[in-house]
Amino acid sequence: xxxxxxxxxxxxxxxxxxxxxxVGVWHAATLPTVGQQTVDPEYAKLVGAAAATGQKTAxxxxxxxxxxxxxxxxxxxxxxxxxxxGVGVQLAYSLARVLLGFLLAALVxxxxxxxxxxxxxxxxxxxxxxxVLKPISPLAxxxxxxxxxxxxxxxxxxxxxxxxxxxxxxxxAFGVAAVRHEWLxxxxxxEVGPFRKAFRVILPAAAPTIMTGMRISIGIAWLVxxxxxxxxxxxxxxxxxxxxxxxxxxxxxxxxxxAIGLVGMALDQILARxxxxxxxxx
Amino acid sequence: xMSAFNDPYDPNVPLSCHCSCxxxxxxxxxERDLEASNGDGESLAGRAVESAIVRALLPQDAxxxxxxxxxxxxxxxxxxxxxxxxxxxxEVFAEDAGKIEKTKLxxxxxxxxxxxxxxMAHPMGFYSRHGLDVEVVKTAGWAVVRDKTLNKEYDAxxxxxxxxLAITLGAGAQPIxxxxxxxxxxxxxxxxxxxxxxxxxxxxxxxxFKFAVPFDYSMHNYxxxxxxxxxxxxxxxxxxxxxxxxxxxxxxxxxxNIDGFLAPDPVNQRAVYDGVGFIHTLSKDIxxxxxxxxxxxxxxxxxxTPNTYRALLxxxxxxxxxxxxxxxxxxxxxxxxxxxxxxxxVTVVEQVLTVTFADGLGNVRKVPxxxxxxxxxxxxxxxxxxxxxxxxxxxxxxxxxxxxxxxxFLATDTAKLMKELGLAPPAATSKKFTVMKKEFDPAKxxxxxxxxxxKRAA
Numbered sequence: 001x002x003x004x005x006x007x008x009x010x011x012x013x014x015x016x017x018x019x020x021x022x023v024g025v026w027h028a029a030t031l032p033t034v035g036q037q038t039v040d041p042e043y044a045k046l047v048g049a050a051a052a053t054g055q056k057t058a059x060x061x062x063x064x065x066x067x068x069x070x071x072x073x074x075x076x077x078x079x080x081x082x083x084x085x086g087v088g089v090q091l092a093y094s095l096a097r098v099l100l101g102f103l104l105a106a107l108v109x110x111x112x113x114x115x116x117x118x119x120x121x122x123x124x125x126x127x128x129x130x131x132v133l134k135p136i137s138p139l140a141x142x143x144x145x146x147x148x149x150x151x152x153x154x155x156x157x158x159x160x161x162x163x164x165x166x167x168x169x170x171x172x173a174f175g176v177a178a179v180r181h182e183w184l185x186x187x188x189x190x191e192v193g194p195f196r197k198a199f200r201v202i203l204p205a206a207a208p209t210i211m212t213g214m215r216i217s218i219g220i221a222w223l224v225x226x227x228x229x230x231x232x233x234x235x236x237x238x239x240x241x242x243x244x245x246x247x248x249x250x251x252x253x254x255x256x257x258x259a260i261g262l263v264g265m266a267l268d269q270i271l272a273r274x275x276x277x278x279x280x281x282x
Numbered sequence: 283x284m285s286a287f288n289d290p291y292d293p294n295v296p297l298s299c300h301c302s303c304x305x306x307x308x309x310x311x312x313e314r315d316l317e318a319s320n321g322d323g324e325s326l327a328g329r330a331v332e333s334a335i336v337r338a339l340l341p342q343d344a345x346x347x348x349x350x351x352x353x354x355x356x357x358x359x360x361x362x363x364x365x366x367x368x369x370x371x372x373e374v375f376a377e378d379a380g381k382i383e384k385t386k387l388x389x390x391x392x393x394x395x396x397x398x399x400x401x402m403a404h405p406m407g408f409y410s411r412h413g414l415d416v417e418v419v420k421t422a423g424w425a426v427v428r429d430k431t432l433n434k435e436y437d438a439x440x441x442x443x444x445x446x447l448a449i450t451l452g453a454g455a456q457p458i459x460x461x462x463x464x465x466x467x468x469x470x471x472x473x474x475x476x477x478x479x480x481x482x483x484x485x486x487x488x489x490x491f492k493f494a495v496p497f498d499y500s501m502h503n504y505x506x507x508x509x510x511x512x513x514x515x516x517x518x519x520x521x522x523x524x525x526x527x528x529x530x531x532x533x534x535x536x537x538x539n540i541d542g543f544l545a546p547d548p549v550n551q552r553a554v555y556d557g558v559g560f561i562h563t564l565s566k567d568i569x570x571x572x573x574x575x576x577x578x579x580x581x582x583x584x585x586x587t588p589n590t591y592r593a594l595l596x597x598x599x600x601x602x603x604x605x606x607x608x609x610x611x612x613x614x615x616x617x618x619x620x621x622x623x624x625x626x627x628v629t630v631v632e633q634v635l636t637v638t639f640a641d642g643l644g645n646v647r648k649v650p651x652x653x654x655x656x657x658x659x660x661x662x663x664x665x666x667x668x669x670x671x672x673x674x675x676x677x678x679x680x681x682x683x684x685x686x687x688x689x690x691f692l693a694t695d696t697a698k699l700m701k702e703l704g705l706a707p708p709a710a711t712s713k714k715f716t717v718m719k720k721e722f723d724p725a726k727x728x729x730x731x732x733x734x735x736x737k738r739a740a
Contacts, residue, residue, distance in 0.1 A: 045629075047640050056557045
C-alpha cells in the first residue's frame with residue numbers, strides 16, 4: 001500500500017477506534033450490578049427489575065440500544081393510530097415543517113436583505129428592530145403564536161420561520177453591502193439598469209454569503225423543530241422524543257437522537273454542496 | 283332493583299327493558315337485528331318514512347301488494363319520488379330524531395389514567411357505538427390542551443375539573459363560557475416522595491421541599507395545599523410548588539429536581555416501578571370520592587351542535603359506567619397501555635386500575651377504590667373548588683358560587699343522559715362531604731373559607 005493510501009485511511013480508522021472505545025466504556029459503565037436487597041416475589045412482580053432489588057432503573061447497555069435501533073429499522077414507517085407512528089414517519093413530518101418554514105423565511109429574508117444591503121437608509125431604519133428581534137429564543141414565540149394563529153401546526157411552522165429568518169437576513173444584507181465597489185463602478189460606467197445590476201452583478205457576488213446564511217438557518221431550524229414539537233405534541237420527531245420520555249424509554253430517545261443527528265448532518269451537507277456551487281475564485 | 287352501573291351490554295344481566303329499543307330479548311339480539319337491517323337508526327327512520335308514504339298513497343293492503351308485484355319495488359320507489367320529495371321528508375324526519383351534526387371529532391387527552399373513559403372509548407368502541415368517529419389526540423400539557431380547545435382544533439377535551447371554572451372566570455385565560463358535562467374519575471391521585479425521603483413521613487418535616495403539581499388550576503394543587511396546610515405548613519412559604527406536566531414528573535423526581543409530587547396516575551405507580559419514589563398517601567385518604575379530571579367542552583360546542591354534544595357525552599358516560607365495574611378494569615388496562623394511548627407498561631396501568639399495587643417501600647397494598655369512575659358533576663364539587671381558588675388568591679372579587687357551579691357543571695344534562703342509558707343519577711345536585719375530617723357544607727362556602735387559618739384571601 002502506498003503512503004498516500006495509508007494517509008487517506010488514517011482519519012476514518014481513528015474515527016472507528018474512537019467509536020469502539022466509546023461503546024466499550026459505555027458497555028463497562030452499564031454492566032448490570034447485582035442487587036444487595038431482595039424483596040418478596042409478589043412485590044417483585046409488580047415493579048421493574050431494578051426496583052425489585054432496591055435500585056433505580058439503569059441506563060441501557062449498548063446491546064439494548066442496538067436491538068432497539070434494529071426494531072426501528074425493520075419498521076420505520078408503521079402507523080398505529082394518531083399518537084403512535086414510526087420514526088421514519090415522524091422524521092418526515094418534522095422535515096416537512098422545517099422545509100416549509102425555511103422556504104417562507106428565505107422568500108422574505110433574501111429580498112428584504114437585498115434592500116437593506118443596497119440602501120444605507122433602510123439599513124439604519126430597520127437595524128434597531130432586527131437587533132431586538134434577533135436574539136429572542138424562537139420558542140418564546142410559541143405561546144404567542146398559538147394564541148394568535150390559533151393552530152398548532154401553523155404555529156410550529158411560524159416558529160421555524162422566525163428562527164431561520166435572521167441569519168439569512170443579516171447575511172444577505174452583509175453580502176450585498178460588501179460587493180466590491182470596482183464592480184459596481186464598472187456596472188455604472190456601462191449604464192446597466194438597476195434590475196440587471198441586482199441580478200447580474202450583486203446577486204452572483206453576494207451568493208456565497210447568502211448561502212452561508214441559509215446553511216446557518218437550516219441548522220438552527222432543525223434544532224428548534226425538535227423543541228417546538230415537544231411543546232405542542234401531535235406529530236414529528238420532537239413529539240416522538242416527548243412520548244418516549246413519558247414512557248422513560250431511554251433506548252427509544254437515543255434512537256431518535258441519533259436520527260435527528262443524521263438528518264441534521266444531511267441537511268447541512270446539502271447546503272454546503274450548494275454553497276460550493278455558487279462560490280467563485282477571487 | 284338493578285344497580286345503576288350494571289353493564290347494559292352484558293347479555294347475562296337481566297335489564298328491565300332487555301334492550302335499548304325494547305323489542306328484543308337481549309341487547310345482542312337487538313344489535314344483530316340492527317346490523318341485518320343494514321344500519322343505523324337513521325336508515326331505520328328513513329324506512330319508516332317510506333312506508334308511511336306508500337301506505338298513505340295505497341291504503342289498501344291487497345291493492346298495494348298487487349301494485350308492487352306488478353311494477354317492482356324499485357320502480358315504485360322511483361315513481362313515487364318523482365312527485366313526492368321522499369328525500370326531503372326523510373331528512374326532516376331525521377332532524378326531528380336528533381341527527382348528529384358532525385360525526386368526525388377530535389378529542390384531546392393527557393396520557394394519564396384519569397382520562398381512562400375518554401381514551402378507552404376509542405379502542406373499545408364506545409364512540410362508534412354512539413354514531414361518532416372520534417380521534418383521540420395525545421397532548422403535551424394542560425396549557426396546550428386549553429389552547430388547542432379554545433382554538434377549536436379539538437372539539438372537546440380531557441381537562442382538570444377546575445379548568446373549565448377557571449376559563450369561565452377568566453383566571454389564567456381569556457374568559458370564555460366553558461362547560462363540564464361529566465367528571466371522569468374520582469380518587470386516583472397520590473402524593474409520591476423520592477425514595478431518599480422514606481423516613482420523612484410526617485409532613486411537618488417537609489419544610490423546604492419542592493413539590494410538583496400538574497397545573498395551577500388542578501385538584502392536585504388544591505389537595506396538596508390543603509394537605510400541608512392542615513399540618514401547619516404554608517404552601518406558598520414553607521414549601522415550593524411548581525407546575526410540571528405529568529409525563530415529565532418521574533424524570534424530574536429521578537434527577538432530584540423535586541422532592542415529591544401530588545400527581546395523577548400512572549405517574550405515581552411509574553415512579554414506584556422504576557424504583558424512584560414511594561407512595562406516601564393516596565388522595566382518597568385526603569378526600570374520599572374527590573373529583574379529578576373532567577370531560578370539558580365550550581358552551582359554543584354544546585349549543586351549536588347539541589346532538590353531537592349529546593352523542594359524545596353519552597359515549598363518555600357509557601364508557602365511565604363500564605370503567606366503574608372492577609371486573610372490566612384488567613381488560614381496560616390492556617386496551618389503554620399501548621404507545622398510541624398511555625405508552626406505559628401494562629402492569630403499571632393494571633396496578634392503578636385494579637386492587638393490588640406495590641407502594642415503593644416493599645409492601646404490596648390492596649385498595650379496591652384507589653381510583654373510581656363516576657360521571658356525575660356535583661355542583662358542590664365546583665363550589666369547593668371555587669372556595670380553594672379564592673383561598674389561594676387565584677380569583678378575587680365576589681361572584682355567586684352556586685351560579686358559576688350551575689353554569690359550568692352541567693349536572694342536569696348528565697342526569698338526563700344517565701337515565702337514557704339506564705343508569706340512576708342522584709336526585710340532588712349538591713351534597714355535603716368531608717375533606718380530612720372537616721365537613722364541607724356547599725350552602726355555606728364563605729363560612730368554610732373563613733374557617734382556614736392559612737390562606738391568601740383577605
